[in-house]
Amino acid sequence: MSPKIGVFDSGFGGLTVLGALVRRIPHACYTFLGDTARLPYGSKSRRTIAHYAAEAAQFLVNKQGAEYLVIACNTASALALDAIQDAVPVPVLGVVEPGAKAAHAASKTGDVLVIATDATVRSHAYAMACHAQGLRALEKACPLLVPLVEEGWTNHPVTAQVIEVYLSELRAEAKAEGLHYDALVLGCTHYPLLRSLFEKAVTPGVRIIDSAEATAEAAMHLFGQNGENQPDTARVRCFATDSVDKFERLGSRFLGRPVGKVELVDLGG
Amino acid sequence: MSPKIGVFDSGFGGLTVLGALVRRIPHACYTFLGDTARLPYGSKSRRTIAHYAAEAAQFLVNKQGAEYLVIACNTASALALDAIQDAVPVPVLGVVEPGAKAAHAASKTGDVLVIATDATVRSHAYAMACHAQGLRALEKACPLLVPLVEEGWTNHPVTAQVIEVYLSELRAEAKAEGLHYDALVLGCTHYPLLRSLFEKAVTPGVRIIDSAEATAEAAMHLFGQNGENQPDTARVRCFATDSVDKFERLGSRFLGRPVGKVELVDLGG
Numbered sequence: 001m002s003p004k005i006g007v008f009d010s011g012f013g014g015l016t017v018l019g020a021l022v023r024r025i026p027h028a029c030y031t032f033l034g035d036t037a038r039l040p041y042g043s044k045s046r047r048t049i050a051h052y053a054a055e056a057a058q059f060l061v062n063k064q065g066a067e068y069l070v071i072a073c074n075t076a077s078a079l080a081l082d083a084i085q086d087a088v089p090v091p092v093l094g095v096v097e098p099g100a101k102a103a104h105a106a107s108k109t110g111d112v113l114v115i116a117t118d119a120t121v122r123s124h125a126y127a128m129a130c131h132a133q134g135l136r137a138l139e140k141a142c143p144l145l146v147p148l149v150e151e152g153w154t155n156h157p158v159t160a161q162v163i164e165v166y167l168s169e170l171r172a173e174a175k176a177e178g179l180h181y182d183a184l185v186l187g188c189t190h191y192p193l194l195r196s197l198f199e200k201a202v203t204p205g206v207r208i209i210d211s212a213e214a215t216a217e218a219a220m221h222l223f224g225q226n227g228e229n230q231p232d233t234a235r236v237r238c239f240a241t242d243s244v245d246k247f248e249r250l251g252s253r254f255l256g257r258p259v260g261k262v263e264l265v266d267l268g269g
Numbered sequence: 270m271s272p273k274i275g276v277f278d279s280g281f282g283g284l285t286v287l288g289a290l291v292r293r294i295p296h297a298c299y300t301f302l303g304d305t306a307r308l309p310y311g312s313k314s315r316r317t318i319a320h321y322a323a324e325a326a327q328f329l330v331n332k333q334g335a336e337y338l339v340i341a342c343n344t345a346s347a348l349a350l351d352a353i354q355d356a357v358p359v360p361v362l363g364v365v366e367p368g369a370k371a372a373h374a375a376s377k378t379g380d381v382l383v384i385a386t387d388a389t390v391r392s393h394a395y396a397m398a399c400h401a402q403g404l405r406a407l408e409k410a411c412p413l414l415v416p417l418v419e420e421g422w423t424n425h426p427v428t429a430q431v432i433e434v435y436l437s438e439l440r441a442e443a444k445a446e447g448l449h450y451d452a453l454v455l456g457c458t459h460y461p462l463l464r465s466l467f468e469k470a471v472t473p474g475v476r477i478i479d480s481a482e483a484t485a486e487a488a489m490h491l492f493g494q495n496g497e498n499q500p501d502t503a504r505v506r507c508f509a510t511d512s513v514d515k516f517e518r519l520g521s522r523f524l525g526r527p528v529g530k531v532e533l534v535d536l537g538g
Contacts, residue, residue, distance in 0.1 A: 040309075147415075151412055
């Protein structure tokens, strides 16, 4: 039997997590929901985010029959994982803890940097998850990176410059706080599309941790679904609460395969 | 008696319009509502935007007693002005038509450029309003400018470069279509904060039209409220549906005076 995995994000950026899941559990049935009518969660309060995310989780489990849930939205994982777990009776995995665990596995110095959206940083969810792994973490909000990715400037000199500005601010802050970091966590689902620019920009020896990949790895273990040696029979069905055109236009670059037709759903918000 | 003017925006960017209103009608009582829980409208569908904007207008008129309404959001003016006018019994003014009329007054060649958010451009509301004035208009979405303004990079070399990229694309498109433009309409409430960068970047002889200023001028006439020679007794009360902190932190730069305490309101979305 194919496992049924629901994947939720505030937008379509979480398709990078879905793509990583498909590569590791290729025999599953996936239902992805992007709450595009109410994005970005990044600028909203914990109360609002918890309310929206619980509604979305209930849609995936109660209406679509998901047996496992992956919260591919860093903001919702950071601010609303408890609310989601209370709302549905299936195993729920967020992206924050797997990212922190992968940082722990990669770092020798025990000091790491985390970049994310403003709300994820303000929640300090990554810092807390890193501390739980015995790491010191310095977090920084990089609000320009999502719009640059959505503009398609994933290999543009302006984007390289913006990354350089953010990284040099981070270097100065790390120095001021006496951190000897050797890992950089990409704490936003859009950032894997900037991975090659980050690889050129970081100090040599600094490992880049992709939360999407780390989460897919963790899902394999938590859900007991090892897709090794399984044929790729993945089925992917995508829903969005608005802006289906944009989702269809940009989504395939994030997923790494065609997203196909995206269905509109009204969560009543 | 002080007139009561309600001003609505999807976020706090419309504070540039409120600031322009206060300068021209300084004896009025203003209530501003930023629907920050549901921004940005720019990426949402016409149906969703009309629903949200009508709710906001009813709050300003029915709950706050506004006698006049200014829709300071380009996207809502472009996509939902009729829906708002149907929802409330007071005069409603959007920002699109005043911008087009100001472009008409400024242009000698009859060809103008309009820059705005993606949804405003996709609605072609400015192109239609310009055509109604006998102008030819070339529109372009500049989705990176709002995040750059919100990051505070209003005088940053990266922002100057992004503006140069957008303007050079516009120049090429204008050339291809045989347009001899002499005016550039800033069709987004955030863009007035980039006015000095645009003034340095445009071809000499091109006039910059600020929709916020044009709208305040039009409001003075439509509402029969000429504030000339009136003392500045303006009172401003601000509401937001979420993210009150961000509103308070960034709002004063947009308004041109302190925004003071921002009150949280729940529109039920």
